[in-house]
Every structure is written in C-alpha cells, then in structure tokens.
Amino acid sequence: MSRSDRCEISHIDEEHVRAVAPRLVDGLTATRLAETFKALSDPTRVRILSALSQGELCVCGLAAVLGMSQSAVSHHLRLLRTLRLVKADKRGRMVYYTLDDAHIEGLFRQGMEHVAHE
C-alpha cells in the first residue's frame, strides 16, 4: 500500500481502531485458517468430503461416485491430505480415504446452515 493514504480515521473510530489492531489474528494464523477454508472452497472437494462423511472410500470409488476422472480426484485428495482433512489408508493396491478430523464435519454443518439461510 502506498503512503498516499490520506485517510486519518474519524475521531470517533480512532480509539476503536487502536483497540482492535492488537487483538487481530496474526498473519501466520490468518494464513493457516485461510488454507483450511481453501480446502473447502471447491465444489469437487466439498462433494469428496460429503462422500467421505458417509464412510471410507477408495480413490476409484470416489471417482465413480463423483463422476470424475481418477486423476482429478487424486489431485484433490493430495491437497486434502496435506491439509490433514482426510487420512489415507493403503491396503494392497487400494488406498482408502476417511475424514481426518471431527471438526471437518462441524465446519461442513455450519457452512450448510449459512447456505440454508437465504
């Protein structure tokens, strides 16, 4: 941002601004939070998580349920694995995925409530 900022903040807000600033989430936390939500910010991944909320599935099964290529699903699963939203369990040549964290279903439900609120 350039310091051509002329905005001096109205006198009423000035103290509020100073009070809010130190209580803000720090940059690293904000980035981590954003990454978690980013995992849920794609319709395909939402559907993957929705499917897994009903029990474990192999990659092949997920691809079948979603009507997508195995490769596309695998790419998404890698992202979800990295962010620890899903767990992979390799059994033979199959890899079974499950939700990693109970919070995920909670996030899901609350998101649904917001969407329903229209």
Next chain:
Amino acid sequence: MSRSDRCEISHIDEEHVRAVAPRLVDGLTATRLAETFKALSDPTRVRILSALSQGELCVCGLAAVLGMSQSAVSHHLRLLRTLRLVKADKRGRMVYYTLDDAHIEGLFRQGMEHVAHE
C-alpha cells in the same frame, strides 16, 4: 472425464458406492457451500472478519487496522457483501461494516480449532 475409465470398483465397495451416491450434496449446494468457504479462504479476508468480530468498522478503519490500501479492502468487502458474510451500513459518507451472520463466528472458531490441532 473420459470413459477410458476402466476402474470397475472392487466388489466389496460396489454396494457402498451405490449407497453413497444418492446422499451426496447436490451440485448446486456444493457450489454454494464452496463459495461460502471461498470467502474465508484468503488471509486478508480472514483478518477483515477477525477485525469485524470485535465490532463495526468503516472501510477506512479496516484499511488502517490491516495496513492495506482502501481499494484492496473495498474489493474484498464487495465479495464478502455479495456472499452475505458482512453487512454494510452507510452513514453519511462513511460505510460501516459488521458481520452479517452469527454462523460466521462459529465457522471461524471451528477453523481455529482445526488449525490449533497440529
């Protein structure tokens, strides 16, 4: 996806796949959910919402708190407005923003819990 798909799904999973498919979130709902989460998928917006969770702020105040240009903040606020995560209240030439929906704070908290779980 190309129908060069040869994956026939292991016999064990086959019935599970058929059971899961009809209970999946539909495409429109998945897209809406994804859009809501996308709103939270950027560190700047996370910080905006964190700031607003402490009370209303004008655009100028937000820009000051975040150390960003007024324009950048305004662009983000438009997105958040469109998705009904924040409300705008114009008073004179100032526009004060607040969180629109109690669910947002809940989402926030649950996201934090997941991030804390490392």
Next chain:
DNA sequence: CTCATATCTGAACATATACTCATATGTTGC
C-alpha cells in the same frame, strides 16, 4: 518375470484471484 490394475505425479493450459492504479460516485462544508 509379465501383464493388468490402482494410484500418484508433472507439464500444459484455461480460468480465476488479489492487488495496484486511475477514475467514478456520493457526501460534507464552504
């Protein structure tokens, strides 16, 4: 070992995103 299968991965490409800059709109005070 060889072949088929299940999954993963990297490159390529089209689209989406976040910011900056310049400018437009709308409000207040003169």
Next chain:
DNA sequence: GCAACATATGAGTATATGTTCAGATATGAG
C-alpha cells in the same frame, strides 16, 4: 456552485487453481 474526502469500481497484470493428458510407481495375478 466547488473542493475535500470516503468509498466503489474497472482495467491491467502477476500469480494461483482445476482439469486433462501422458507417464511413473506399486501391488497382485498368472
């Protein structure tokens, strides 16, 4: 009316994202 200010918006640009395609890796069957 005009000037100063708060906010909104459109164009431009650099970067990120989602998918496809081709090919790599790994397991199981024969």
